[in-house]
Amino acid sequence: MLKRLSFLIAASLLSANAMASDNWTGWYIGGNAGYSRGSSDVETTLGGQWSTESAALQSHVVNEMSPSLDPDGAQYGVQLGYNHTFGSFLLGGELSYNRMNMDDNRQTGPKPTTVFPSLSYDVGNRAEVDDELALRIKLGYASNRHAVYGTVGMARVDASYTASITSNGNYRKRNSEADNLHGVQFGAGYEYDFGNNWSLRAELLRTNLEDTDFVTEYQPGSTFVTPAYVENVNQDLDYTTLRIGVNYRF
Numbered sequence: 001m002l003k004r005l006s007f008l009i010a011a012s013l014l015s016a017n018a019m020a021s022d023n024w025t026g027w028y029i030g031g032n033a034g035y036s037r038g039s040s041d042v043e044t045t046l047g048g049q050w051s052t053e054s055a056a057l058q059s060h061v062v063n064e065m066s067p068s069l070d071p072d073g074a075q076y077g078v079q080l081g082y083n084h085t086f087g088s089f090l091l092g093g094e095l096s097y098n099r100m101n102m103d104d105n106r107q108t109g110p111k112p113t114t115v116f117p118s119l120s121y122d123v124g125n126r127a128e129v130d131d132e133l134a135l136r137i138k139l140g141y142a143s144n145r146h147a148v149y150g151t152v153g154m155a156r157v158d159a160s161y162t163a164s165i166t167s168n169g170n171y172r173k174r175n176s177e178a179d180n181l182h183g184v185q186f187g188a189g190y191e192y193d194f195g196n197n198w199s200l201r202a203e204l205l206r207t208n209l210e211d212t213d214f215v216t217e218y219q220p221g222s223t224f225v226t227p228a229y230v231e232n233v234n235q236d237l238d239y240t241t242l243r244i245g246v247n248y249r250f
Contacts, residue, residue, distance in 0.1 A: 023193060024083050024090060024142045026249050032079060032203075034243025036102055037072040040127040041236050042163070048230035056115040064108060064123040065165060065231060071127045073101035075241065083249075085142050090149060092138040100157070102129035102239065110168060119167060124174075126162040127237065132207070133157075134185050145193040155185040155207050163216055163233045172222035173231060175214055181237065183209035197249045205241045212236075 044065035046058055077098030084091050105126035112120045133156045140149025159181050164174035187205035194200065216231040218224070 023249075024147055025085050027080075027082050028199075028247040028249040029080050030078070030245050030247035031076070032096075032098070032243045032245030033074070033076040034203075034241055035072070036075050036100060036129075036239050036241040037070065038102060038129070038207075038237060038239025040069040040071055040104070040161075040238075042066050042069065042125055043234045044163070045232045045234075046230065047232060048228045050229050050231075054115055057113060060113045060115070061121065061123075061165070061231075064111065064121060065125070065163060065233070067106050067125050069104040069106060069125060069127045071102040071104040071129055071237075071239070073103060073129075075100045075102070075132075075243065077132070079245065079247070081138075081247075083138070083142075088141055088143050090138065090140040090142040090147055092149070094134075094136050094138060094151070094153075096132075096134050096136075098132045098134075100129040100132050103127065105162075119169060121171075122166045124162065124164040126160075127235065128160045129157060129237070129239070130160070131158040134207075136185060138189075140189075145195075147191040147193075148189070149191075150186075150188050151203075151205070152184070152186040155183055155209070157181045157183070157207070157209055157237070159209075159212070159237055161212060161214070161233070161235045163214075163231070165216065165231065170221070170223040171229075172219040173216040173229070174219050175216045175233075177212055177214035179212050181209040181212065183207060187241075191247070199247045199249065200244070201247065202244050203242075205243075207239050207241065209237045 079096040081094030136153025189203040191201035
């Protein structure tokens with residue numbers, strides 16, 4: 001009798017666990033909100049007529065035009081995905097769109113050069129991140145009302161960069177570059193099933209994107225137009241996102 005009772009209890013627990021895991025199988029749709037913080041390093045190299053200037057002046061310009069920016073901001077979005085459980089093993093895929101609202105800018109103001117104290121430069125840099133589209137797979141473990149998973153995939157991000165340099169000698173250069181950047185997105189998440197097809201989750205994600213290159217351009221009114229001075233700008237972008245979301249499974 002005791003053995004039979006023990007068997008029934010164990011069978012009931014295993015059945016409940018299987019049913020709870022099966023509850024994670026299916027399509028879902030949801031929304032999320034959170035915060036992202038990143039880094040965008042600028043590396044500037046000089047060309048053209050800059051080769052005729054002193055090494056000290058070139059070094060000053062390169063250093064001022066090569067800052068490290070920290071774009072950040074609140075983000076929100078939607079996601080659509082599918083999960084399938086094999087026992088307690090979870091496999092899924094997800095497509096998400098998020099509005100990022102990340103930006104950072106730096107303006108030095110007129111700054112005298114060491115080699116020519118009468119000559120000053122005002123340098124500006126900016127990084128903005130607008131939209132993110134990501135497609136990721138999920139691998140994890142689901143048991144009862146809990147699911148934990150790792151995730152990795154590809155991201156496409158709309159970003160724009162700006163660099164400018166002006167002098168008190170009426171040297172005026174500026175350019176903005178808007179680009180669709182591609183890269184990898186990976187991280188981990190935890191999701192809790194409330195029942196009635198609703199669940200709440202938290203995710204920590206890292207996004208690493210490709211670099212962007214652009215060249216500053218002379219602005220109207222600049223005294224120096226020819227021979228050409230060239231500033232080549234290379235800018236990268238990586239960021240980390242912490243967000244919470246709700247999903248409805250159907």
